[in-house]
Amino acid sequence: MRIGEMVRRTGVSERLLRYYEEQGLLAPTRLPSGYRVYSDADVDTVRRIRILLAAGLPTALIARVLPCVRDDSTTLAPVCSDLVAELRRERERITRAINDLQASRSVLDTVIAAGPDDADQAVREPVSKG
DNA sequence: CTTCTCACA
């Protein structure tokens, strides 16, 4: 399929699909015209790319992880043993980010608790719908 | 329809 259909099937903009290719995440073939030709597997690859990006992984790392993940995504190809260490560091980075956010929230909690408890809060934060 | 590049947040 060409890029237009990829856009429909993945929901990812055509601009972004070209960007992923530039980053080494996709490798569509080319028609003599220069038009990109994507495979059905590429649709699935894009889905995984989105997940990994959402997890905060940089494209450079995703490019090395993608060819290693088996179809069931529960096992890794043998060649990827060296990547595990890197993924572990990525996990620690996320853990630190969580800790930082929790600290920030605590600061806000303190400030909020110290402030005037006015009724306007009820207006800005209406009763949550059930 | 598709390709590419330049510029920018």
Next chain:
DNA sequence: TGTGAGAA
């Protein structure tokens, strides 16, 4: 990381 404009 992701977009917009504009030419081909």
